[in-house]
Amino acid sequence: MANSKYEYVRxxxxxxxxxxxxxxxxxxxxxxxxRFSKFHEFEKPNDMKALELMNLCADAVLEKFPDIIFSYGFSDEYSFVLKKTTKFYQRRASKIHSLIVSFFTSVYVNKWKAQFPQKDLRYAPSFRSRVIGCASIEVLQSYLLWRQSECHLNNQYDTCFWQLIKSGKPExxxxxxxxxxxKQDRxxxxxxxxxxxxxxxxxxxxxxGTCSLRTVEDIVKYKEDGSAVKRCKRKFTRVYSENIASRRFWNxxxxxxxxxxxFTEDLSK
Ligand code: DGT
Ligand code: MG
Ligand code: MG
Ligand code: MG
Incomplete structure (x- = not known):
């Protein structure tokens, strides 16, 4: 229907x-x-298999979309960071986040059985998505610091809460x-x-939480005539332990x- 009279709607x-x-x-x-975690009887407060499933989905996203160079997730959330100069879908927010969230969700359903062989997926889960535009790498750092402190606060609270319940206290x-x-009280x-x-x-x-980085490694290959060619090999590294917003991490x-x-201020100095 190219050039139809209805195309003005575009x-x-x-x-x-x-x-x-x-x-x-x-x-x-x-x-x-x-509700989803109760229905599927996830362990409280953290279910290692459920977390691992989220991490596997995030890995699949990183694998699928090469412009994503960094991811960070905990509980039922994940953040994906694209390289600054990405031209993916002409940088259109709705195209990019709808693609990522629908792919993530279908991988979640797809990998459920392998992760939980004894449990049926009793209803279809859904995820929502949004885009955050960070004006600088400093703002990105603040964003990560915010999400990681959210992870820490939630987890510390939930750990206390479920210990109290296990010890016999009513909710x-x-x-x-x-x-x-x-924090100190808890x-x-x-x-x-x-x-x-x-x-x-x-x-x-x-x-x-869990963080994955796309790192670049220089490898040297040799042609048939013996001359060396340098190739970039990208791989993922998973990190749990780092404080992802610290100077040491970024350095x-x-x-x-x-x-x-x-960075506006050179962190390597
Ligand atoms: P939302 O995001 O506003 O639609 O509502 P929720 O219920 O998804 O709330 P959210 O995202 O703030 O919190 C995540 C919920 O998922 C929280 O109730 C705990 C649950 N959850 C996530 N991971 C686990 C887990 O490993 N084990 C258990 N038992 N629950 C989990
Ligand atoms: Mg949620
Ligand atoms: Mg959440
Ligand atoms: Mg909420």
């Missing part, structure tokens, strides 16, 4: 190009996973005890009442920094 499409120099982040989050009483508590509660050292005893994947990722733009 001009009504919403313009949503994310302009340079903004860095594009796509964040996806499970819809009503409170409303456990909630009351934790109301208005500070650490103290875990240590004094349950002999848990939050930092030492709780795995990093739960406390800090070790100069390749990544190059693809995201420079």
């Amino acid at each position: 001009s009504f499409e919403v313009e949503d190009e994310i302009m340079l120099p903004n860095i594009i982040i796509v964040r996806i989050d499970g819809r009503n996973f409170c 409303n009483e456990a909630e009351e005890m934790l109301k208005g508590s500070l 650490n103290e509660l875990l240590y004094q009442s349950f002999n848990i050292n939050y930092k030492k005893d709780i795995p990093e994947i739960f406390r800090q 070790n990722q100069l390749c990544l920094v190059k693809e995201l733009g420079q």
